[in-house]
Amino acid sequence: MKTVLFDYGNVVSLPQAPEDVARLASYVTGAEPGFEDRYWEVRLDFDRGSLDPAAYWSHVYGRPMDGAGLDEVVALDVASWSRPNEETVAIVDELAKVGVPMALLSNMPVCVAEGIDTLPFMRPIGPRFYSGRMGLVKPEAEIFHETVAWLGVAPGDLVFVDDRLENVAAAERAGLAAVHFRDAAALREDLKTLLG
Template sequence: MTTWMLLDYGEVISLPQPVGAVTAMADLAGRDPADFHDRYWRHRDPYDRGQASHLYWSNVLGRELAAGDPLLAELDAADVASWSHLDPAGLDMLGKLAGSHRLALLSNAPESLAAAIDDAPWAEVFAHRFYSCRLGLAKPDAAIFEKVLHRLGADPGEVTFFDDRDVNVRAAAALGITAVLYRP
């Protein structure tokens, strides 16, 4: 029996990142958009696992940035904003589930996005919020699901997981979690 509903954030609760968002960040940094886009995603996994912001953006830009560089704050803010468009269908689902289930969030997210989500009023429906940056693990690694199960005090069969990425759904299902590929 499902005790916990475990939901992803990106493209479940939020809308997809707007098409021009990464291009706008490239413009902000004065970089070629295609190269910036490639590097944005190529270096994202360590950032989602807790890498410091200045190291991530240094990798994306291909040049060293100091931790206090003002460009970092601008890039972090633009990145968070790009992932902060909420999906009305996702919010509707949250409202329906909150009345009948215990909710937890599991997101691959850097600290800046995790902090923004934690500060959002809609996030209060979650009894627990788990972020890759704070766990040092990321989906689809089995270890992140095992850590979440432990912290929830739940067996795999007591959790239903919603994610927009098939690889994450398969990883959760391999552990015995009821896993649903979310498509609004």
């Protein structure tokens, strides 16, 4: 039986809501101009674990972040990624009911992963592979090879679902079947074809 390997952000979860981004941007007065550029500028380094939360958020805000303030910003960041895509979650629940194995492979820093792991809608999906714990990020080939090795399955027995085309292409190069996530309706049809 094939295993469905989900990405998290913009697949299982909804994108960050504008009000959540605004809340993060306004946490430090004066940080609003260019906040989103700085948020994404070194995010992959944060996802990989090359930057710890203090270094990442100090870069984003342009001032040292530590202590309670850092904890609050991390909590806001986790909250911004905690809104489920209910239509995808419905598919996850359907797959769980018929016994389809599922796993997660996400670019995500450890501090965010710790919050995401506690969300009720994540229960059917496991094991979970987070870039911050692996020291690797998508679309690097190694992250797919390590995930396949840990799961102990043939690459072709994994169906990888991601919203980013570069990650889909990398998964295919690693031998996985891959689906470009556009919306839940299209995913349901794609999975019907790939899972048989």
